[in-house]
Amino acid sequence: MSQTHRVINFYAGPAGLPRPALERAQKELLDFENTGMSVMEISHRAKEYDAVHEEAISLTKELLNLPSNYKVLLLQGGGNLQFAMLPLNILHGGRTADYIVSGTWAKKAYKEAKIVCGDAAKLAASTEEENFSRLPYQRELKLNPNAAYVHFTSNNTIYGTQYNDFPETGSVPLACDMSSDMMWRPFDVKRFGFIYAGAQKNLGPSGLVLAIIRDDFLAQCRDDIATMLRYKIHAEKNSLYNTPPCFSIYILRNVLAYNKSIGGLAAVEKNNQEKGRLLYGCIDRNKDFYRPIVKEPAHRSLMNIVFRLPTEDLDAKFVSEAKKQGMIGLKGYRDLGGVRVSTYNAVTVDNVKTLVAFMEEFVKNNG
Numbered sequence: 563m564s565q566t567h568r569v570i571n572f573y574a575g576p577a578g579l580p581r582p583a584l585e586r587a588q589k590e591l592l593d594f595e596n597t598g599m600s601v602m603e604i605s606h607r608a609k610e611y612d613a614v615h616e617e618a619i620s621l622t623k624e625l626l627n628l629p630s631n632y633k634v635l636l637l638q639g640g641g642n643l644q645f646a647m648l649p650l651n652i653l654h655g656g657r658t659a660d661y662i663v664s665g666t667w668a669k670k671a672y673k674e675a676k677i678v679c680g681d682a683a684k685l686a687a688s689t690e691e692e693n694f695s696r697l698p699y700q701r702e703l704k705l706n707p708n709a710a711y712v713h714f715t716s717n718n719t720i721y722g723t724q725y726n727d728f729p730e731t732g733s734v735p736l737a738c739d740m741s742s743d744m745m746w747r748p749f750d751v752k753r754f755g756f757i758y759a760g761a762q763k764n765l766g767p768s769g770l771v772l773a774i775i776r777d778d779f780l781a782q783c784r785d786d787i788a789t790m791l792r793y794k795i796h797a798e799k800n801s802l803y804n805t806p807p808c809f810s811i812y813i814l815r816n817v818l819a820y821n822k823s824i825g826g827l828a829a830v831e832k833n834n835q836e837k838g839r840l841l842y843g844c845i846d847r848n849k850d851f852y853r854p855i856v857k858e859p860a861h862r863s864l865m866n867i868v869f870r871l872p873t874e875d876l877d878a879k880f881v882s883e884a885k886k887q888g889m890i891g892l893k894g895y896r897d898l899g900g901v902r903v904s905t906y907n908a909v910t911v912d913n914v915k916t917l918v919a920f921m922e923e924f925v926k927n928n929g
């Protein structure tokens with residue numbers, strides 16, 4: 563199509579989107595489906611919008627292979643609102659939940675649950691004393707077999723750790739913040755009562771949260787809280803209780819349709835595994851120079867790869883020289899420093915090859 567200039571985008575979020583999903587939006591922007599309007603300018607009760615809404619939901623079901631006892635919810639308020647909404651809906655009538663604290667976001671989820679439900683939110687384990695450089699091990703988890711759920715964060719965006727195998731919780735359902743790795747691979751949703759993901763890392767624009775809730779989980783939700791905070795209302799109204807973020811949902815539709823067109827989540831995973839192999843291969847070959855922050859190799863993330871160079875000056879030089887070569891968003895998280903490479907689904911294998919060639923050259927010149 564066009565020769566429009568595009569950078570190689572390694573931002574942690576909001577992050578890059580697949581080019582075909584954006585080009586489709588560009589093509590459809592002024593005149594969506596022969597309406598003479600953009601999708602942003604149409605009533606959310608109109609049939610043209612309704613088709614987009616339904617397609618986003620049905621593509622989610624298809625890509626995740628969702629069993630019929632799950633509902634898809636399209637919510638607002640970011641991942642952060644879910645930190646409060648989940649315990650508010652479920653932890654009533656004496657129910658409790660166990661929280662695995664493996665990073666900044668996981669800790670926020672736990673703290674927010676305490677604010678809204680007090681002692682009903684219990685700490686299952688934390689690796690904060692080790693600066694979140696690994697995930698808690700299974701044997702460290704203090705789990706109550708009668709808990710309503712066990713909450714965890716599948717990918718720790720800031721520290722670069724990710725669950726390959728989800729925590730074992732017996733018959734207790736999992737509740738998960740998948741904001742930074744939703745749909746990075748196929749997985750079995752059956753152990754999950756609830757999953758939520760802010761869209762702006764792996765799925766689409768900000769302003770939208772994709773959530774999945776199991777029917778038995780939904781049945782436990784409260785009816786006596788503010789209407790907008792009730793999962794039951796959003797489920798009953800098919801996420802159209804109030805005006806949804808129509809444009810964000812439209813872009814989600816484009817991203818999911820693109821994922822389907824390349825072969826679904828199996829194809830997405832294949833790309834992600836290849837990207838990880840290339841990038842960690844380079845880090846492992848040069849581990850005195852690109853020093854991993856994650857201490858447990860089995861816990862390394864394929865979405866956010868974090869490392870430090872021998873000095874802070876070199877960190878800064880690395881980021882600025884990469885930028886000159888068209889690669890942006892590599893500066894580490896503000897409290898952690900170093901370098902963070904976010905390789906969400908929209909980052910291509912070729913993008914990572916370009917980065918790895920730069921990294922090999924950078925070691926030669928500065929190592």
Ligand SMILES: *Cc1c(COP(=O)(O)O)cnc(C)c1O
Nearest residue numbers: 640641642667719739741742760
């Ligand atoms: C980015 C992120 C969030 C924050 O989500 P908001 O949409 O900004 O509220 C929550 N959890 C994880 C794991 C994240 O990566």
